[in-house]
Amino acid sequence: MARRSITKAAVTKAGTHVTAEDVARTLGVSQSTISRAFSMTASISDEMKLKVIKAANKLGYQPNVIARSLITRRTNMVAIVMANLVDPFYPVVLDELVQQVQSRGFQTLLFVPSPGQDVDDIMPNLLQYQVDAIVLTSATISSAMARICAARDTPVVSFNRYVPGLQIHAVSSDNIAGARQVADFLVATGHERPAFISGERDATTNRDRRNGFVSRLKQLKMNSCIQEEGGDFSYEAGYAATKRLLRRAGHPDALFFACDVMAIGGIDAARELGISVPEDISIVGYDDVPMAALPSYSLTTIRQPIREMAKAAVDVLDLAEPRGMKSGPTTRMIPGSLITRSSTMNRRAPVRVGKASRR
Amino acid sequence: MARRSITKAAVTKAGTHVTAEDVARTLGVSQSTISRAFSMTASISDEMKLKVIKAANKLGYQPNVIARSLITRRTNMVAIVMANLVDPFYPVVLDELVQQVQSRGFQTLLFVPSPGQDVDDIMPNLLQYQVDAIVLTSATISSAMARICAARDTPVVSFNRYVPGLQIHAVSSDNIAGARQVADFLVATGHERPAFISGERDATTNRDRRNGFVSRLKQLKMNSCIQEEGGDFSYEAGYAATKRLLRRAGHPDALFFACDVMAIGGIDAARELGISVPEDISIVGYDDVPMAALPSYSLTTIRQPIREMAKAAVDVLDLAEPRGMKSGPTTRMIPGSLITRSSTMNRRAPVRVGKASRR
DNA sequence: TTGAAAGCGCTACCAG
């Protein structure tokens, strides 16, 4: 026993690893008092609190949040799962999400599934870290996994995807309404042969954008909408699909892409074929990524309100509450807005629509 | 049917916090045994291990890594501090770093300093989480903070910056050598009035690129290098600096920017002024961000070997070792390579240099 | 190989 305390004292002296116990000893108070000085709920005299803080600073003491977590059952960590960091849409999403998380006094544990790994595979690992909440971006989990999270009272929100019936929260922009705005706009500006180029076939974002677009065109008595499969949401997919489409007969006069990055690939493909944008063909994207505003592309698109979406997503996790999902799963759809730039033009009065703006 | 209800029961129980104790009780063994089944160093019979794992799965038990951390003093978390997620260089860096961290069985705790907050401000918070190591991207800490980390045996590596004399590891690309390659290339292709447009004035990346460029030009008997201050590494800074520079007399025939994003701003600015790239002026960037390869820009640049840099950064943290910095701070500089595209041309034989390539 | 017991550093409850 004696040997043990000698060792401990030596370690303390070395400056490594100062504990509340150490601070208590130098002050001749109890360890509980040190704890109270760093808690905002516990009652402690201002005088004592000041004394403790001062001593703590001198010794370099910082409460160990890991030890705290063990007893409070809260780690103050939110897991964010994000499969694709490189597509320009996601850095903005991550930035806004992390800001929201941090502004509530929480930290972000970031999980990037390796290629070929799906979210369910990483969930067990993630849950071991006892995170207080989980944000899934452009991904979903199985209903079995959703049940496990519910049983643990760990709220989960899906960002930019939703699965009807799945017992997790969801926040996305209103993709159907956004796509309808595009249809309205293209028809109003005199386009007669619109096409939709899809991204990842089964993603809800893709389906909603396509369905909203096609169904609104039908309502407007425009029954022929060419469709081309891109396969995924990449630049390469947009580029390749555009080349295929434009080489075939019956050229469309407007292309609506499932996302901006694809649309930018589409613009480059059209230009390579000697087809001018917007004189020969109008191009519309979805997202309003930073690149869409560059003068070389100046892409007409639907702006996703990422900041509000991120705020809504983190709000619904209800981090201030002790734990759990209070009110059953919520689905929130936030409307986007049409940003007209010069990748589209009015074919009734052949003047460029919108104005070029740099970034 | 029967199996189904068992599963359901297990999940329900999972809600009430399955601990090693619970698994031990159902198996009639000690809690220590459960612990040993999930440890790879402890000795346990294969038979027992299997039995424990099976029971654990049935009950939905997962070891609580927070509790484990308290005693092992290792959280298996690496903090990554990244101030700017939006500039296209950083998503790639983050992606590679996280891959490296995860591939070693660690997780990433991501810190994004809010505007106006510097890294020293967030370090105390970060250290409370008892992370095993810290990666700072494009940022440094005070020497006082470096000493605190050293005292705690928490290794720190600075990615893409270095501070001579600071007791932390550093990994960056060899910016001086890269800039020299640019100078060599521009002189070899007949440029006579080069200019350098700087980014953030005091960043080591900026200083090394400028100094490497200017000093190499001098060696090559080209003593006049125009310099223009951009102020920061943004598109806007590159755009504005280019406008200022090109409106003044004595037009340069080549612009070397402190980074790609600035160079892209520069291309847009030049085009707006009716100056053709590369016919009237050659433009070179630094980084090789994904956008640099787009046909609209097709930017000649120095490619930073981000994957190797990320690997080197995480390697130097020596995560496999119990703790601490074994061998004093290391500084590694990894060479980049010149990628010639069509934003530059050979002014001796006026034909475009390099070939356009999409992304 | 296994079980019992002692903590890791902290919070939370109970008296005083």
Place this chain on the structure above:
DNA sequence: CTGGTAGCGCTTTCAA
């Protein structure tokens, strides 16, 4: 308001 005391869930001696 403060000190004592009991754990949080786990790893790790030390015996058996």
